[in-house]
Amino acid sequence: MDVRDKLTVLADAAKYDASCASSGSKTTRPGSTIGSTEGMGICHSYTPDGRCVSLLKILLTNYCIYDCQYCVNRISSDTPRARFTVDEVVSLTMEFYKRNYIEGLFLSSGIIQTSDYTMEQLISVAKKLRTEQRYGGYIHLKTIPNASQSLIEEAGLWADRLSVNIELPTEGDLYKLAPEKRKPQIEGAMAGIRDKIDETKQEQKAGFKPPRFTPAGQSTQMIVGATDTPDVEVLKTASQLYSLQNLRRVYYSAYSPIPHADARLPGQSPPLVREHRLYQADWLIRFYGFDANEIVAEADQNLSLDIDPKLAWALANRHYFPVDVNKSSREELLRVPGIGARNVKRILNIRRFQSLASGDMKKLRVAWNRAKFFVLTADHNPALLNLDKLDLRSKAKPKTKQLLLFDAASSALSGEV
Amino acid sequence: MQSIHVETFDDWRDAARRLLASGVSPTDVQWIGGAERSLFDDAPSPTAAGLGGEGTTPSVPKAFLELARYVACHRESGRWSLLYRMLWRLTHGEPHLLQVTTDDDVHQLTLMRKGVSRDIHKMKAFVRFRKLETGGAEEQFIAWHRPDHRIVRLAAPFFARRFSGMHWSILTPDESVTWDQTSLHYGHGVPVSEAPDEDALEDLWKAYYASIFNPARVKVAAMKREMPVRHWPTLPEATLIDDLLRQAPARADAMIQTNEGFAETAAHFMPEHGDLVSLRLAAATCRACSLHQCATQTVFGEGSPLARIVLVGEQPGDREDIEGHPFVGPAGKLLDEALEHAGIDRRDVYITNVVKHFKFRETETPRGKRRLHQKPDSREIYACRPWLEAELAAIGPQVVVCLGATAAQPLFGRDFGITKDRGKVMRTDWCDSTIATWHPAAILRMQDAVRQAQMRTQLVDDLASVK
Numbered sequence: 001m002d003v004r005d006k007l008t009v010l011a012d013a014a015k016y017d018a019s020c021a022s023s024g025s026k027t028t029r030p031g032s033t034i035g036s037t038e039g040m041g042i043c044h045s046y047t048p049d050g051r052c053v054s055l056l057k058i059l060l061t062n063y064c065i066y067d068c069q070y071c072v073n074r075i076s077s078d079t080p081r082a083r084f085t086v087d088e089v090v091s092l093t094m095e096f097y098k099r100n101y102i103e104g105l106f107l108s109s110g111i112i113q114t115s116d117y118t119m120e121q122l123i124s125v126a127k128k129l130r131t132e133q134r135y136g137g138y139i140h141l142k143t144i145p146n147a148s149q150s151l152i153e154e155a156g157l158w159a160d161r162l163s164v165n166i167e168l169p170t171e172g173d174l175y176k177l178a179p180e181k182r183k184p185q186i187e188g189a190m191a192g193i194r195d196k197i198d199e200t201k202q203e204q205k206a207g208f209k210p211p212r213f214t215p216a217g218q219s220t221q222m223i224v225g226a227t228d229t230p231d232v233e234v235l236k237t238a239s240q241l242y243s244l245q246n247l248r249r250v251y252y253s254a255y256s257p258i259p260h261a262d263a264r265l266p267g268q269s270p271p272l273v274r275e276h277r278l279y280q281a282d283w284l285i286r287f288y289g290f291d292a293n294e295i296v297a298e299a300d301q302n303l304s305l306d307i308d309p310k311l312a313w314a315l316a317n318r319h320y321f322p323v324d325v326n327k328s329s330r331e332e333l334l335r336v337p338g339i340g341a342r343n344v345k346r347i348l349n350i351r352r353f354q355s356l357a358s359g360d361m362k363k364l365r366v367a368w369n370r371a372k373f374f375v376l377t378a379d380h381n382p383a384l385l386n387l388d389k390l391d392l393r394s395k396a397k398p399k400t401k402q403l404l405l406f407d408a409a410s411s412a413l414s415g416e417v
Numbered sequence: 418m419q420s421i422h423v424e425t426f427d428d429w430r431d432a433a434r435r436l437l438a439s440g441v442s443p444t445d446v447q448w449i450g451g452a453e454r455s456l457f458d459d460a461p462s463p464t465a466a467g468l469g470g471e472g473t474t475p476s477v478p479k480a481f482l483e484l485a486r487y488v489a490c491h492r493e494s495g496r497w498s499l500l501y502r503m504l505w506r507l508t509h510g511e512p513h514l515l516q517v518t519t520d521d522d523v524h525q526l527t528l529m530r531k532g533v534s535r536d537i538h539k540m541k542a543f544v545r546f547r548k549l550e551t552g553g554a555e556e557q558f559i560a561w562h563r564p565d566h567r568i569v570r571l572a573a574p575f576f577a578r579r580f581s582g583m584h585w586s587i588l589t590p591d592e593s594v595t596w597d598q599t600s601l602h603y604g605h606g607v608p609v610s611e612a613p614d615e616d617a618l619e620d621l622w623k624a625y626y627a628s629i630f631n632p633a634r635v636k637v638a639a640m641k642r643e644m645p646v647r648h649w650p651t652l653p654e655a656t657l658i659d660d661l662l663r664q665a666p667a668r669a670d671a672m673i674q675t676n677e678g679f680a681e682t683a684a685h686f687m688p689e690h691g692d693l694v695s696l697r698l699a700a701a702t703c704r705a706c707s708l709h710q711c712a713t714q715t716v717f718g719e720g721s722p723l724a725r726i727v728l729v730g731e732q733p734g735d736r737e738d739i740e741g742h743p744f745v746g747p748a749g750k751l752l753d754e755a756l757e758h759a760g761i762d763r764r765d766v767y768i769t770n771v772v773k774h775f776k777f778r779e780t781e782t783p784r785g786k787r788r789l790h791q792k793p794d795s796r797e798i799y800a801c802r803p804w805l806e807a808e809l810a811a812i813g814p815q816v817v818v819c820l821g822a823t824a825a826q827p828l829f830g831r832d833f834g835i836t837k838d839r840g841k842v843m844r845t846d847w848c849d850s851t852i853a854t855w856h857p858a859a860i861l862r863m864q865d866a867v868r869q870a871q872m873r874t875q876l877v878d879d880l881a882s883v884k
Contacts, residue, residue, distance in 0.1 A: 004624050011628035033582025042542045045654055046644040047629060048662050050636025057629060067795045075795060092621070098558065098583060099546045101622050134582070254634075272634060349516045360519040 001082055007092070009082040013062040013073055014108060017221060018253035022054045022103040022138040024216030025160045032136020035097055035104070037160060037216075041138065042103050055106040055140065056096055060084050060121055064110030066145075068167070068178040070226045070255060073110045083112075086121060090128045097137055104138025104160070105129070111144055119147035119155065126158035138216075145181055149192045153213075156196060161216040161248070164189045166241065169234040173227045190245040193218050197246070217248035224275060225255040230301035234278060235292035239285050252278040277303040284309055287341055288334045307397050311337040311370055315393050322384055324376040326355045336374050337396070338367030370396050420447045423497055426489035433501050443505045448497035477507050480515055487530045490567045499526060536565045540572045543648045544587055546580075547616040558585040561612035562651060569594050573601050588612055619653040626654040630661055632668035683803035693722050693811050696804065700773060706800040708774035708793070713738045718769025718808050726761070726883060727814040727848075728752075729805065730770045731823040731856060735788050738775035743768050748857040752820075755857070755873070759880035769808055771824045772801045798827050809847045816883040817848040821856025829853065840879050854879035 022041030029037075043052030061083035062073040072079050093105045107125055111118050122141050129135040141159040143152050156162055164186055168174050171183045196213055203210040220241060224234060238250040254275035281303055284290040288310075295309050296302065304312045314321065314337045323332045325347055333344045343364050350356060357379040362368050372383035373396055386392050419441065423429045429448075436446060485500050503522055506514055517523055546558035558580075564572075569592040576587065577596050586595040588607035595602045640658075649655035683705045688695040697717045703709060716733035719742060736746035744752050756763050776797065777788040793801075805827075809817065819825035822835040828845050829838070835853060845851040855876050863869040 004621055007621060007624050008628045011625050015629045015631045028578070034580060036579040038578070042538070043643065044542050045626065045652065046640040047626065047631075048637055048640055048658055048665065049631045049634040050639030050643075051631075051634070052643065053626065053629060056625065058625075095618055096622065096625075098556075098580070099548070099616065099618060099622070100544050100560070100580075137579075272636075346518050350519060353513050353517055356519070363519045363524060 003084075003088055003092070006082040006084055006088070007058070009080050010059045010062060010084060011057065013059050013079070013110075014057045014106075016072065016253065017057060017106075017108065018251040019106070019140070019163060019219055019221055019249070020052055020054050020057070021161075021219070021249060022140075024248060025138065026215065029130070029136045029212065031134060033134045034094065035135045035137030037104075037136065037138050044101055044103060053101075054103045055138065056093055056102045056104070057106040058084070058089070058092075058108075060086075060089065060107060060109035060118075060125070061112055062110045063112050065113075066111055066178075066180050068181065070168075070177050070223055086124050086128060089125045090133065093129060093137075094133050094135065097135070102137075104140070106140040106142075108142035109144065115144045115146040116148055116151060119144045119151040123151065123155050123158065126155065130158050140216075143189060143193075145189070146185060147189075149189075152189060152192055153196055156193065156214040157211055159214055161219060162193055162214050163219045163221065164193070166220045166222050166237065166250075168227065169222055169224070169229045169237045173229055177226060187245070190218065190220070190241070190247070194245050218245070219247055219249040219251060221251040221253055223255050224252050224278060230296075231274075231278060231281070231303045232292060232296040232301040235281055235285065235295065238282055239292045242286060250282060252282070273305050274303070277305065277309060281309040284313075289331060307393070308337070310335070311396060314374055315396070318387055318392075321374040321387055322376045323374060325361065326351050326376075326378060336371055338369070338371035339375075340366075369398070418445055418447055420449055421497075422449045424450070426486055429485075429489060429497055429500065433504055436501070437504060437508060443498065443502040446498065446501060448501065450494050450497065477504060478512070478515060481507060484515070484526060484530055487533045487571070488526055490533050490571055491529045492566050493529060496529060499529075533566050533568060533571070537568050537572045539645070539648065540564050540568060541575055543644075543652060544576070545651060545653065546585060547613045548618070549613055555584055558583060559588065559613050560586070560651075561588045561607070561609050563609075563647075564589055567591055570603065573603075577601055616653075623654050623657055627657055627661060632661070632665040635662065635665050637662065682800045687803065687807065691807055691811055693718075693808065696807050696811065700804055703773070703801075703804070706774075706797045708772070708776050708797055711777070712774040714741050715773050716741055716743055716770065716775070717773060717804075718767055719743055720763075720767030720769075721765055722767070722812060724765060724767035724812055724814055726766045726816045726818060727809060727812060728766055728768045728818045728820060729824045729828075730768070730820045731858075732770050732772035732793055733775045734790055734858070735775065735777070738777075738788075743770055744857075747861060751857040751861060751873075755876045755880055758877045759884060761880060761884055767808070767812055767814070769805065771805055771827055772797055773804055774801075792823060798823070802827055806847065814848060815850065817845075817851045818880065818883060819851065819853040821859060822853075824856070825853035839875070840882070842883075850883070852879060852883060 020043075022037075023039070025037035027038065028035070041054055043054045045053040047053060059073070061081070062079065063081050063083060064071075064073045065075055067074045071077075089105070089107065093102075096102045097104070105125075107122055109118050109122060122144070126139050126141060129139065138161075139159045140161040140163065141155050143155065143162050143164050145164075152162065166186055167178050167181060174181050174183060193214065197217065200210045200213040222234065222237070234252070241247045241250055252275050254272055281290075281292075281295045284295055285292060290313070295313060298304055298312075303309050307315075314335070320335065323336050325333065330344060330348060333339060333347060334341065339347075343366050346364055347356060350360070355378040358368070358372070358377045358381050359379075361371065361375070361377060372381060373386050373392060374384075375381065376384065386395055419436075421432050421436075423432055481503070488496050488500060499522065503514070503526060506522070514520060515523060518527060540562055544560045544562045546560045549557040549559055551557055569587070569589055573587070573594045573596075576585065576594075580596065582598060584597060586593060588611065590608065591606045593604045593607050595604065644652075644655075649658075683700070683703055686699055686703045686705060688699040700715045700717050703715055709715070712733075716737050720727075730744060733743060734746050734748065737743055737749075743749075753763060756766070772793040775788075776791045776793050778791050780787050780789055817828070819828060822833065825833050825835065825838075828847060828851060829843065833853070835855070839854055840852060842850045842852050855872050857876070860869055860872045860876065863872060
């Protein structure tokens with residue numbers, strides 16, 4: 001099998017993975033001659049599925065001894081198999097990078113022989129890139145379940161980011177679809193990385209120069225929609241991971257129909273808009289001070305699909321409004337639908353010098369069609385009269401067409417509301 | 418009214434400094450960029466350098482200079498006068514003006530800056546280097562790119578940092594830049610015809626691009642917003658987009674159709690009553706997996722319905738398939754002996770298998786066809802497991818003994834290893850004391866006589882321990 005064929009098989013196998021970020025490392029590794037990590041990551045291309053191509057996202061191999069039912073690479077699937085050599089991955093990464101096709105490498109693997117053996121292979125790719133090629137670009141390694149702590153620590157020396165996949169939102173889901181994986185093991189691996197990150201930071205604070213350890217932190221991925229676990233459980237798991245394991249990102253991947261799928265899985269994927277709502281809710285938890293429980297207002301414990309979670313929260317908590325854009329606190333402003341964190345900052349700046357009227361709000365490009373029902377401005381805002389009316393939901397709701405074409409797609413990756 | 422001609426940010430800054438020092442109001446200056454001058458003026462205009470008088474440096478926020486540096490690269494011809502008006506206001510009673518993003522001038526400048534920043538970002542993203550086949554020792558990379566604004570000088574330092582160990586040039590219609598691994602050199606604009614038009618690696622890159630696209634999710638509008646169509650001509654992968662989109666619906670359908678899983682499990686064949694007699698009858702017609710097609714018959718479990726101990730094997734073998742009873746072949750003989758040594762009467766236990774049909778591969782031998790045992794795969798085990806679960810539920814044993822790894826893994830999980838976990842009493846969902854030991858067939862296959870004897874003893878010991 002030549003490299004092109006392997007690339008076709010092993011990129012195809014990686015296409016279900018949602019994580020794509022290539023940011024978070026603030027400086028480039030000293031001594032690098034090709035490759036840098038600075039500021040935000042760059043998306044070098046986009047595919048017709050609207051997702052960016054930022055990293056060379058491949059598997060080292062798609063052979064796997066595990067049998068996770070949602071995974072196309074599970075042992076019992078008859079998908080075509082291939083395996084890269086370490087040198088092939090190193091060369092592909094360097095050649096693609098030199099042509100500015102990619103921002104770095106995202107390397108994952110099916111498990112061959114043992115977890116430790118597989119992890120060692122991933123490490124040697126990253127190590128070769130750093131030491132032999134003097135490559136300074138982004139590297140994200142996916143840790144292998146049950147790999148030993150010493151190997152994970154070594155991986156962290158060469159990689160910018162490590163991820164341990166939580167796979168499914170609850171222990172029950174794991175039991176059902178990934179019986180070989182156990183939540184305590186997954187969380188143990190995350191905690192191991194977290195401890196090492198903390199240790200490195202403490203040493204830096206104390207004035208030492210410890211070796212770099214995953215400067216871009218760790219992330220995880222969760223498959224959503226393969227089981228009927230409601231959004232509130234998904235978000236609770238995510239907020240726990242943010243607070244206990246200090247994760248940088250939780251990626252939600254709407255379960256996508258996979259070829260050769262197990263019949264226990266749904267044949268259709270859940271609407272992509274659900275995945276998008278989860279990113280929005282996740283954003284509210286991380287940057288807006290919301291709690292998972294308060295975001296999910298629906299009786300069925302799921303996020304509304306037709307309106308964004310912040311608007312849904314506002315409609316369910318009307319006593320909180322109106323919020324005065326000229327007087328209210330930062331925290332209060334952050335809860336107004338249609339006003340994002342950046343605009344809250346701008347509003348606080350501007351009102352030191354002049355008061356804001358509704359025209360100013362439009363200039364700031366807040367989503368006035370949503371925000372207008374919830375804010376007091378310096379001028380008369382007639383839309384406020386609707387705040388206590390029953391049909392507010394239908395008035396504030398964006399047109400369905402807009403939602404699908406613009407709203408849902410635009411911030412699907414950032415999750416910004 | 419003064420006419421000032423400026424080309425670059427530095428020209429503008431010099432001129433603006435002098436005008437400000439002389440107290441010239443924005444309404445009294447006409448700013449002229451390069452292109453406009455040759456159209457309307459015959460006589461050369463006074464340039465920035467021609468203005469007399471060194472003024473004192475006005476104090477303006479750093480953020481303004483940064484903003485101006487970006488706006489200066491914008492193609493909009495009104496940028497110089499807008500910048501000067503801004504400078505004037507900042508130094509004439511409105512020092513906080515930049516914070517008031519709702520102000521019309523600030524708003525317009527912010528939009529222009531955004532346009533330039535976005536263009537720089539797109540350049541960083543969409544420049545595609547092509548390797549020049551020079552035959553020389555040093556690799557040469559060249560890219561042709563068409564930015565919207567005049568941003569080459571703003572973006573070039575980024576490429577110098579990123580590709581510091583590489584010889585590269587970026588050509589644009591307005592300006593070009595070359596990095597020789599030490600410093601940046603700027604030159605004239607270059608038409609696309611002078612850039613190399615291919616790179617051997619583009620085929621690999623396209624293969625990657627086509628494979629990473631998931632046809633089950635199509636969002637064309639999102640793609641076009643982030644990757645504007647005007648950049649597509651310089652992106653090799655963009656030539657694939659039409660085809661990928663055309664094939665997407667069929668590919669997604671195919672993904673959903675090729676559902677290779679067990680359309681059914683034994684759960685669909687469960688009888689109304691869960692007693693062993695009903696179960697045995699129902700299992701005889703089980704079609705949950707494809708193994709029934711070649712096997713002679715279903716080999717169901719046998720033994721006392723009140724058994725305290727249930728023994729679970731892997732699957733029936735050749736003899737069992739023909740006779741219809743579990744553990745009647747050579748492995749069964751060995752098991753009988755072991756039970757006897759352990760002091761257990763076979764009539765007091767219940768013996769069954771994880772998979773109830775014989776799985777085999779047929780081979781030709783000099784003495785005719787032979788059916789070679791094959792290990793059941795996880796799909797078959799999963800499809801058949803409801804029978805085992807129903808048997809265990811009907812009997813409610815105090816001890817379950819798994820014979821071999823294939824029998825143990827469905828109950829203990831895949832982490833289970835027969836060598837390390839053999840003989841340990843563990844709690845599972847099916848029975849509070851579940852243990853695993855050697856499969857008699859594994860003992861028979863063992864070549865090393867010493868090891869075989871040891872395994873035999875261990876099997877007897879393990880059985881005796883649960884007696």
